[in-house]
Amino acid sequence: MTELPLIGEAVAVAAAPRLAGARIGVVTFPGTLDDRDAARAVRLAGGTAVELWHGDSELGDVDAVVIPGGFSYGDYLRAGAIARFAPLMSKIIDAANSDAKLPVLGICNGFQILTESHLLPGSMIKNDHLKFLCRDQVLRVENSNTAWTLDYQAGQEITIPLKNQDGQYIADEKTLDALEAEGRVVFRYVGFNPNGSRRDIAGISNAAGNVVGLMPHPEHAVEPGFGPESLDGIGGSDTDGLGFFTSVLNKIVGGDK
Amino acid sequence: MPRIVVDVMPKPEILDPQGKAIVGALPRLGFTSFSSVRQGKRFELTVDGEVTEDILAQARNAAETLLSNPVIEDVVNVEVVEA
Numbered sequence: 440m441t442e443l444p445l446i447g448e449a450v451a452v453a454a455a456p457r458l459a460g461a462r463i464g465v466v467t468f469p470g471t472l473d474d475r476d477a478a479r480a481v482r483l484a485g486g487t488a489v490e491l492w493h494g495d496s497e498l499g500d501v502d503a504v505v506i507p508g509g510f511s512y513g514d515y516l517r518a519g520a521i522a523r524f525a526p527l528m529s530k531i532i533d534a535a536n537s538d539a540k541l542p543v544l545g546i547c548n549g550f551q552i553l554t555e556s557h558l559l560p561g562s563m564i565k566n567d568h569l570k571f572l573c574r575d576q577v578l579r580v581e582n583s584n585t586a587w588t589l590d591y592q593a594g595q596e597i598t599i600p601l602k603n604q605d606g607q608y609i610a611d612e613k614t615l616d617a618l619e620a621e622g623r624v625v626f627r628y629v630g631f632n633p634n635g636s637r638r639d640i641a642g643i644s645n646a647a648g649n650v651v652g653l654m655p656h657p658e659h660a661v662e663p664g665f666g667p668e669s670l671d672g673i674g675g676s677d678t679d680g681l682g683f684f685t686s687v688l689n690k691i692v693g694g695d696k
Numbered sequence: 697m698p699r700i701v702v703d704v705m706p707k708p709e710i711l712d713p714q715g716k717a718i719v720g721a722l723p724r725l726g727f728t729s730f731s732s733v734r735q736g737k738r739f740e741l742t743v744d745g746e747v748t749e750d751i752l753a754q755a756r757n758a759a760e761t762l763l764s765n766p767v768i769e770d771v772v773n774v775e776v777v778e779a
Contacts, residue, residue: 524762555765562708562767564763565713609710609768635713 458485461691463684464501466523466531466549468493473546473658479504480658481598484684493525501541502563502691503586504531505654508547518605519551532556540649542576542586543686550642550652558650559643560618561610564605567635575676576601576655577629582622583640586647589686596629597679598667601655606634606667608641608654618643625655642657657683698747700755703773704764705736738773739763747776 463649467474489501491599493511496644498504511522520527534541534576535558545553553559566572577598580591591597597634609620609651615637617625626642657680660666704711712734719733741755751767759771 516763520762520765554767560767562765564710564768567711567713569713569717611709626706 448473457488458688458692460690461486461503462489462490462501463487463687464489464491464498464504465598466491466493466504466506466527468509468511468525470510470513473505473507473563473656474509477505477507477546477658480661480680484681484688485500485662486684486688488508493522493527495615496530497525498534501544503626503687504534504544505658506531506543506545506549507658509550511548511552514548514605517551518548519553519555522548522552523555526550528556532558535645536649540586540647542690543650544587544687545650545652546656547606547654547659548582550654550662551605552653553650559645559652560614561608561643563605563654564607564609565605566607566633566681571602571604572606572633573600573602574633575599576631576633577642578655579629580625581627581649582644582648583627584622585625585686586650586690587645587651587683587686588625590682590689591686597682598676599608599655599657599680600667601633603634605655606636606654608634608636608643610637615640621646625651626655628654697745698743699777700741700743700747700752700761701707701742701773701775702737702755702759702771703760704739704759704769705772706734707768708738709772710768737763740777 461528464485465478481488512678535543556560575598577596580595581593582586583593623644624640625644628639628641632639644651660680661678663677700711714735715733758773759774764771
């Protein structure tokens, strides 16, 4: 599938031929909101997006999986708690833990589902200020060796949207110390901690680096004119999120970096 | 029909933002005797028939795996309540 740019010249952007063969699954649960944007981000990065349904009992032929944001099952019980037991999730958990190390990215509610699944440690509770917050958020990429951050530089600052109510990342001190020591804090909030997350943590990875979860939304910052705008206007940090998707595509196509 | 009641509370060491908001609101209504509030959850599991040891064990298992997240919450009570 090709994508027409939303603004600018109406010339279809075709996927790079080398990357088009890479298939990235995007999971939809009841209440998922950002599956369309995630699929579009995959295509804009040059890959092929594959729709996955939470009730499916087989993962099918995909090279990586994105668990997008939203309010799966209305956030009932706890955010992500019911989605975690969907039939497809057990397949994703097995594939992520297998020798093949399926790359999995959880965004916002997807991150909450990954912690409920125990693919990632810790948990999210309500923002310390109790309000839903939507803003353009500066993050520092602390680890550029994960499957989803290879195209960034360590220490690089990026700006992508943040929008959530249950975004306060917590874990016990021992877990936090281990995450820091093992380089598994992948993203940190810069300048402003929007939700009270411990140690300004915005995103983390598993030990192998194939599973990454974060609260902010890279899939909303992949297209000029529709992401956070820098002082320079369009073309500034509008597309800071695209690197997540090019990273995993390049990893799939090129093997380990 | 009997019910199994499961009570879940945020772990003591975890700040409970909702409880904090509630304790802030109480004095505005004249309730000045309460220095802190913690908000938990109560689940009522209805059983068709007698609650056997096996069913109670299932309820405890469900409480630990689905009804609570052991990272942030404790199951503080599982008890049978006759209708």
